Amino acid sequence: EEQLVESGGGVARPGGSLRLSCAASGFTFDDYGMSWVRQAPGKGLEWVSGIKRSGDTTAYADSVRGRFTISRDNVKNFLILQMNGLRAEDTALYHCARGFLGGPLDYWGQGILVTVSS
Amino acid sequence: EIVLTQSPGTLSLSPGERATLSCRASQSVSSGYLAWYQQKPGQAPRLVIYGASRRATGIPDRFSGSGSGTDFTLTISRLEPEDFAVYYCQQYGSSPPFTFGQGTKLEIK
Numbered sequence: 001e002e003q004l005v006e007s008g009g010g011v012a013r014p015g016g017s018l019r020l021s022c023a024a025s026g027f028t029f030d031d032y033g034m035s036w037v038r039q040a041p042g043k044g045l046e047w048v049s050g051i052k053r054s055g056d057t058t059a060y061a062d063s064v065r066g067r068f069t070i071s072r073d074n075v076k077n078f079l080i081l082q083m084n085g086l087r088a089e090d091t092a093l094y095h096c097a098r099g100f101l102g103g104p105l106d107y108w109g110q111g112i113l114v115t116v117s118s
Numbered sequence: 119e120i121v122l123t124q125s126p127g128t129l130s131l132s133p134g135e136r137a138t139l140s141c142r143a144s145q146s147v148s149s150g151y152l153a154w155y156q157q158k159p160g161q162a163p164r165l166v167i168y169g170a171s172r173r174a175t176g177i178p179d180r181f182s183g184s185g186s187g188t189d190f191t192l193t194i195s196r197l198e199p200e201d202f203a204v205y206y207c208q209q210y211g212s213s214p215p216f217t218f219g220q221g222t223k224l225e226i227k
Contacts, residue, residue: 104168106168108164109162
């Protein structure tokens with residue numbers, strides 16, 4: 001059974017950093033592109049970033065480009081989101097999801113909460 | 119960036135009725151790379167339709183998707199109590215960012 005489990009969330013100060021991880025299991029991880037999607041409290045879904053299965057191509061939403069970095073470890077089956085220069089508007093539930101270029105988001109993790117506050 | 123606009127914002131219907139949700143794109147969605155997701159309170163989104171018209175695994179056949187280019191529709195032929203949720207469309211074509219619509223809340227009348 002396909003499973004995605006996020007970790008690494010918490011509270012950070014404005015300007016601070018957090019590193020999110022997503023552990024993948026139940027499928028061949030390096031066969032799929034992966035994405036991060038976030039949802040601010042009471043708001044809709046926002047696609048944040050994605051990475052191709054080989055890791056050689058990445059993409060970002062304008063709102064996070066230059067501050068966030070997506071990467072993956074195809075040996076340990078992990079997806080990573082390094083978040084620097086955090087802002088209050090980055091406060092959200094962050095979901096890891098399977099899918100990227102040309103592929104829908106067909107499996108989702110339950111999400112991990114990131115709160116940016118002074 | 120492709121902007122997706124969903125309508126209506128809220129749809130109030132009764133079980134057994136037919137639901138029609140719309141998603142309009144600011145420019146053509148390449149190769150019909152349009153998906154619909156269902157989200158219930160406290161849960162992660164669930165893929166319902168991909169490729170504009172293909173049902174995802176385990177999705178009942180009362181759900182159907184249609185459309186191409188800039189206009190897409192999700193139809194639920196006969197609403198069941200478990201279908202009441204928020205629905206989002208998303209384009210995942212050749213060029214990021216892979217934007218979502220703002221969502222349609224399907225509520226019980």
